[in-house]
Amino acid sequence: MFKKIVFTISFILISFYGIAQKNINNYKYIILPTSFEFSKSEDQYQLNSLLKFLFNKYGYEAYFGTDDLPEDLKSNRCLALNAEALKNKGGLFKTKLEIELKDCFGNIVMMSQEGQSREKEYKKAYTEALRNAFETFQNLDYKYVSNEETLVETPKPKVENVKQPIAEVNTPKETIAANEKKVNEVITKEVSTENNFSDLHYAQEIKNGFQLVNSEPRIVMILLATAAENVFIVKGKNAIVFKEDGFWYYSENNGELGERKSMNIKF
Numbered sequence: 001m002f003k004k005i006v007f008t009i010s011f012i013l014i015s016f017y018g019i020a021q022k023n024i025n026n027y028k029y030i031i032l033p034t035s036f037e038f039s040k041s042e043d044q045y046q047l048n049s050l051l052k053f054l055f056n057k058y059g060y061e062a063y064f065g066t067d068d069l070p071e072d073l074k075s076n077r078c079l080a081l082n083a084e085a086l087k088n089k090g091g092l093f094k095t096k097l098e099i100e101l102k103d104c105f106g107n108i109v110m111m112s113q114e115g116q117s118r119e120k121e122y123k124k125a126y127t128e129a130l131r132n133a134f135e136t137f138q139n140l141d142y143k144y145v146s147n148e149e150t151l152v153e154t155p156k157p158k159v160e161n162v163k164q165p166i167a168e169v170n171t172p173k174e175t176i177a178a179n180e181k182k183v184n185e186v187i188t189k190e191v192s193t194e195n196n197f198s199d200l201h202y203a204q205e206i207k208n209g210f211q212l213v214n215s216e217p218r219i220v221m222i223l224l225a226t227a228a229e230n231v232f233i234v235k236g237k238n239a240i241v242f243k244e245d246g247f248w249y250y251s252e253n254n255g256e257l258g259e260r261k262s263m264n265i266k267f
Helices: 002-024 044-057 071-075 122-138 173-190
Strands: 029-032 062-064 080-088 095-102 108-111 115-117 200-206 209-213 219-225 231-234 239-244 247-252 261-266
Touching (some): 002 108, 029 044, 044 062, 044 080, 044 122, 095 122, 115 122
Parallel strands (some): 029 062, 200 261
Antiparallel strands (some): 080 095, 095 115, 200 209, 209 219, 219 231, 231 239, 239 247, 247 261
């Protein structure tokens, strides 16, 4: 009867150990605080640095929350477990610590065994107790295995495939004509080609060319660069602006080649 009880308890412990190992393997990183809840100062007795060192030594990838974290961890904190060392009530000459790992939602994924120490000096006692508690993770043979359940994805909106009648999809010709008219009006207002070519124009560099501004100041023309040196296409017009013998000229072609006009441009 006693052997049966021992076997049952052992089987339960082994099963729990296997489940814990599987869970912890689904997390890529460990994030540690720079100060534990029971500490009176940051990294007191170098316990936080020690725990980070131990995790990294035994195959985990551990960071302080203040470190420069990997890009995938910055965008998804659920790839990591958050570690905390907990102080348990001990006897008069006994220090007891446990290491707790929680997921990004605050759920406990795993608890270590209780580490104990009878050292009288605080630093030695805490260090020994922490190392003893860490033996739980030291013996896990940890290896990261990606698990979709640990990934947090933003839900994508559902797109319903609704077939609409052709009459509702097609845009009426009157609407198209009205839209084209509005566009032409905007272009006319933005770039006025009714220009006194003898006035001084200031060329301001823009993407793919220049805009010519008068003294008001007002944009009077947009020049688009071409492969030819000192030859520009006038936006919205069948015209070019070019340089010849040190002077700038405007030439427009509306079916008949008009007379070129001299321009005063300052680049």
